[in-house]
Amino acid sequence: MASYTVAYEKSKSFFEAYERKAELQHQTHYCPGCGHGIVHKLIANAIDELGIQDRTILITPVGCSVFAYYYFDTGNIQSAHGRAAAVATAVKRARPDSIVLSYQGDGDLAAIGSAEILHAANRGEGITVIFINNAIYGMTGGQVAPTTLLGQKTTTTPFGRSEWNEGYPLKVAELLASLEAPVYIERVGLGNNKQIMQAGRAVRRAIENQVRGLGFSLVEVLSPCPTIWKLDPVDAQRRVREEMPKTFPLGVFRDRTKEAAARPRPPAPPPIAEIPRILSVANGLPRTKAESQRSTIQVDLRVKIAGFGGQGVLMLGEVLAEAGLDAGLEVSWLPSYGPEMRSGTSNCHVRLASRPIDSPLVSRPNALLALNEPSLDKFLTSVEAGGWVLYNGAALPDGCARADVHTISENFTQLADELGDSRAGNMVMLGALLEATGMLSGDSIRTALERLVKSQRWLEIDRQALGRGREVARRGGFHAS
Amino acid sequence: MRKQLTKGNEAIVKSAILAGCRTFYGYPITPASEIAEAAALYMPQAGGVFLQAESEVAAINMLYGAAAAGVRCMTASSGPGISLMQEGISYLAGAELPCVIADIMRGGPGLGNIAPEQGDYHQVVKGGGHGNYRTIVLAPDSVQEMAGLTALAFDLADEYRNPVVVLADGYIGQMMEPVEFPPASAPRPAPGWAVQGTAEARRNLITSIYLEPDGLEAHVRKLDAKYRQAEEREVRAEAWRTEDAEIVLVGYGIVARVLKAVVEQARACGLAVGLLRPITLYPFPSGELQRLSRRARMFLVVELSNGQLWEDVRLAVEGRTPVELYTRVGGNVPSAEEVLAVLWGKARPLAEREELVHG
Amino acid sequence: MSHDRSKPDRGRVELNSEECKGCGLCVEACPPKVLRLAGHLNRYGYHPVTCFTHGCTGCGICFFVCPEPGAIIVLRATALEAETLYA
Numbered sequence: 001m002a003s004y005t006v007a008y009e010k011s012k013s014f015f016e017a018y019e020r021k022a023e024l025q026h027q028t029h030y031c032p033g034c035g036h037g038i039v040h041k042l043i044a045n046a047i048d049e050l051g052i053q054d055r056t057i058l059i060t061p062v063g064c065s066v067f068a069y070y071y072f073d074t075g076n077i078q079s080a081h082g083r084a085a086a087v088a089t090a091v092k093r094a095r096p097d098s099i100v101l102s103y104q105g106d107g108d109l110a111a112i113g114s115a116e117i118l119h120a121a122n123r124g125e126g127i128t129v130i131f132i133n134n135a136i137y138g139m140t141g142g143q144v145a146p147t148t149l150l151g152q153k154t155t156t157t158p159f160g161r162s163e164w165n166e167g168y169p170l171k172v173a174e175l176l177a178s179l180e181a182p183v184y185i186e187r188v189g190l191g192n193n194k195q196i197m198q199a200g201r202a203v204r205r206a207i208e209n210q211v212r213g214l215g216f217s218l219v220e221v222l223s224p225c226p227t228i229w230k231l232d233p234v235d236a237q238r239r240v241r242e243e244m245p246k247t248f249p250l251g252v253f254r255d256r257t258k259e260a261a262a263r264p265r266p267p268a269p270p271p272i273a274e275i276p277r278i279l280s281v282a283n284g285l286p287r288t289k290a291e292s293q294r295s296t297i298q299v300d301l302r303v304k305i306a307g308f309g310g311q312g313v314l315m316l317g318e319v320l321a322e323a324g325l326d327a328g329l330e331v332s333w334l335p336s337y338g339p340e341m342r343s344g345t346s347n348c349h350v351r352l353a354s355r356p357i358d359s360p361l362v363s364r365p366n367a368l369l370a371l372n373e374p375s376l377d378k379f380l381t382s383v384e385a386g387g388w389v390l391y392n393g394a395a396l397p398d399g400c401a402r403a404d405v406h407t408i409s410e411n412f413t414q415l416a417d418e419l420g421d422s423r424a425g426n427m428v429m430l431g432a433l434l435e436a437t438g439m440l441s442g443d444s445i446r447t448a449l450e451r452l453v454k455s456q457r458w459l460e461i462d463r464q465a466l467g468r469g470r471e472v473a474r475r476g477g478f479h480a481s
Numbered sequence: 482m483r484k485q486l487t488k489g490n491e492a493i494v495k496s497a498i499l500a501g502c503r504t505f506y507g508y509p510i511t512p513a514s515e516i517a518e519a520a521a522l523y524m525p526q527a528g529g530v531f532l533q534a535e536s537e538v539a540a541i542n543m544l545y546g547a548a549a550a551g552v553r554c555m556t557a558s559s560g561p562g563i564s565l566m567q568e569g570i571s572y573l574a575g576a577e578l579p580c581v582i583a584d585i586m587r588g589g590p591g592l593g594n595i596a597p598e599q600g601d602y603h604q605v606v607k608g609g610g611h612g613n614y615r616t617i618v619l620a621p622d623s624v625q626e627m628a629g630l631t632a633l634a635f636d637l638a639d640e641y642r643n644p645v646v647v648l649a650d651g652y653i654g655q656m657m658e659p660v661e662f663p664p665a666s667a668p669r670p671a672p673g674w675a676v677q678g679t680a681e682a683r684r685n686l687i688t689s690i691y692l693e694p695d696g697l698e699a700h701v702r703k704l705d706a707k708y709r710q711a712e713e714r715e716v717r718a719e720a721w722r723t724e725d726a727e728i729v730l731v732g733y734g735i736v737a738r739v740l741k742a743v744v745e746q747a748r749a750c751g752l753a754v755g756l757l758r759p760i761t762l763y764p765f766p767s768g769e770l771q772r773l774s775r776r777a778r779m780f781l782v783v784e785l786s787n788g789q790l791w792e793d794v795r796l797a798v799e800g801r802t803p804v805e806l807y808t809r810v811g812g813n814v815p816s817a818e819e820v821l822a823v824l825w826g827k828a829r830p831l832a833e834r835e836e837l838v839h840g
Numbered sequence: 841m842s843h844d845r846s847k848p849d850r851g852r853v854e855l856n857s858e859e860c861k862g863c864g865l866c867v868e869a870c871p872p873k874v875l876r877l878a879g880h881l882n883r884y885g886y887h888p889v890t891c892f893t894h895g896c897t898g899c900g901i902c903f904f905v906c907p908e909p910g911a912i913i914v915l916r917a918t919a920l921e922a923e924t925l926y927a
Binding site: 002003005007011026027042200232234237 | 849914
């Protein structure tokens with residue numbers, strides 16, 4: 001008697017029994033003659049041969065292969081319809097040492113998931129995609145797919161696919177091969193044993209590319225769907241062999257596996273102790289002297305700053321808020337980024353207070369900094385009696401005067417021009433406000449400017465501008481001792 | 482520790498990284514874009530991943546993958562983007578995957594505008610996607626809370642294996658306030674259930690499909706039990722001067738800040754007014770509202786949406802106390818003076834009947 | 841097909857008839873034509889494949905065209921080197 005040894009048997013990468021299945025735990029849920037089972041075996045063999053079972057993560061789609069995790073004894077993530085490539089992207093980036101296989105059908109990949117596969121391929125994600133093209137929606141019962149052949153009848157193309165209604169069959173391999181990043185793209189078929197052997201080589205290569213750390217690989221597999229095609233399995237196989245390649249030619253559409261460089265691995269993360277510095281988060285630093293010496297004076301400054309975009313409205317507010325923070329006050333800064341932004345105007349609300357700030361919205365300002373006339377018109381009436389109005393103009397326009405507020409009208413922008421840059425008009429105005437109200441020490445303002453202004457040149461201009469503004473206020477008789 | 486003037490949107494990212502999150506997938510949208518921009522700047526420097534996805538649909542499914550692989554991850558968007566993410570959020574909840582989603586609300590429906598609104602309340606607090614699930618929803622009203630609640634969101638997401646939403650409006654996202662950040666934590670190890678591409682994790686499966694009705698029913702019941710537990714343990718609200726309040730204002734986010742000013746002004750006028758600010762919108766502070774309804778003669782809900790929060794307050798109060806409503810939408814935020822006038826208008830009839838006004 | 845019945849077959853197949861769905865792809869693909877679908881039905885109502893005659897070469901083609909992971913095991917006479925079909 002001759003003795004025999006096993007040459008081919010069920011892959012070790014399959015479960016012995018399919019316990020995740022409710023019943024019939026020793027056979028797949030696929031129909032007789034379905035191509036999915038064949039491709040599953042090719043994948044499982046490749047996993048065995050490459051010795052990567054522990055590292056493999058299979059991303060399953062929505063479609064007949066939604067339950068591929070019944071069979072593969074690997075990590076499994078079942079994803080939403082069409083999104084496998086997006087899911088795979090993040091899995092691979094989270095676990096760069098894993099081998100991520102995205103398994104999708106033609107509805108999942110080429111219709112609802114067309115954006116995700118296109119962009120994953122274009123980014124050259126280091127994943128392997130197995131794309132089953134059977135030219136039909138199997139699971140939902142035979143509706144048209146992007147890959148349905150012209151003239152092919154489906155439940156939603158009962159008169160046959162028409163190029164005028166559904167367009168032409170989508171050639172995924174060719175489409176993705178037009179991108180720069182993919183490393184390997186091949187279309188194979190399951191039309192006979194020779195084609196299946198070639199499919200096995202392609203699947204293995206696409207996975208091996210990932211093991212080698214290369215980028216995006218995709219194998220499109222022309223696959224029979226005997227049940228929905230209403231053909232017996234042998235005739236369905238013949239159709240894959242004889243009909244489908246007329247529309248979907250077999251072959252290699254991209255192969256840079258020899259010359260492609262491995263995707264760079266992410267650099268080692270910095271030590272945790274470095275994180276606050278990276279984020280410019282000052283935890284661990286002590287309070288500044290001013291911060292810890294809270295002012296005993298009761299402050300409640302509610303400032304509205306308004307003007308055209310580019311006049312430094314937001315920056316003015318930020319310097320004020322930073323300086324207030326340095327002085328140990330409660331502060332808030334809120335930009336009106338909404339409807340008011342539309343006409344090119346810009347305004348912000350700043351509060352400095354010795355008590356916790358309730359609303360950061362300033363509806364009744366006690367200081368209005370109006371950098372142009374429309375802003376003055378808009379907000380003048382809202383200023384609280386006894387408050388301050390600083391207006392960027394030689395005098396308040398006719399009909400704008402209010403007897404119950406302090407007013408400083410000055411062409412602040414022109415003063416800034418004299419200092420060399422009209423954009424410093426905001427700081428001239430701030431200088432005037434500080435001088436007139438006696439708010440905040442020079443130290444706090446300097447600290448704020450140093451935190452916010454990175455250019456030495458601008459720091460100098462801004463300092464001069466603040467000084468100029470203080471002069472203006474003093475000259476006008478506004479000086480809080 | 483020194484406080485730093487920080488923008489709300491930026492505080493979210495810094496806090497996330499300090500909480501050990503190293504993964505951000507997103508898509509830009511005003512007024513949330515600074516979150517993606519800050520993540521793009523800081524995540525790679527911190528050894529993490531930032532990717533601007535091709536759409537919000539892709540971004541949320543990238544979170545699905547990252548969470549399934551066991552890493553802390555987050556995204557951010559605004560109303561229109563959150564609408565697109567809802568399917569993915571349903572999958573994340575169904576597959577019990579933790580992640581943090583920041584929604585910086587803008588005006589809607591449709592393209593609406595980019596100004597602050599709270600019109601996403603229903604779609605975020607009530608689920609928004611298909612099926613029986615909830616998301617835990619945290620509503621900061623300051624930049625400090627943007628930081629603090631983001632850190633809490635990651636912990637709750639992990640504890641409940643569920644998406645957690647930080648729901649803020651455009652103003653809270655755009656404004657700057659002083660923030661004290663916590664120390665940096667190391668990224669936590671991957672949970673045991675995560676699919677990691679290792680021998681130990683090989684048998685792990687992440688899925689939301691339960692084909693058998695009994696299996697799905699058991700799964701939904703299990704999720705429900707988690708939500709009941711969250712309802713018992715995780716309710717957070719700020720009660721502001723409610724001890725003697727006969728009128729209780731209810732609002733969250735930027736509205737709550739305005740309402741604090743209203744409380745001060747109303748009390749100066751002799752009205753016994755307080756504020757209940759839900760910090761968790763789900764689980765909703767129904768118990769606290771019920772407690773307050775024993776003393777309160779009236780609730781006034783103020784929101785930047787068309788009565789969406791109001792529905793939950795009425796459900797909580799169960800008709801024991803009148804629940805009035807004042808709304809502004811479209812990007813308008815009421816001033817304290819405006820709300821005070823509304824409050825007077827609604828309180829006067831009550832006051833005349835019940836002598837609400839004290840000396 | 842000519843076959844020397846005096847020598848043992850070079851290969852042998854073990855067919856799990858309870859896993860077989862009777863699709864017939866292996867019958868079609870088998871080069872020495874030693875497979876056919878049985879007349880009887882298995883538990884699930886399929887005609888399972890059987891090896892009805894001598895001449896199996898152990899080529900493995902039936903294994904690869906079969907959609908079921910565990911329905912077919914292919915064995916080879918020990919003297920023959922097991923080779924990978926991908927060589």
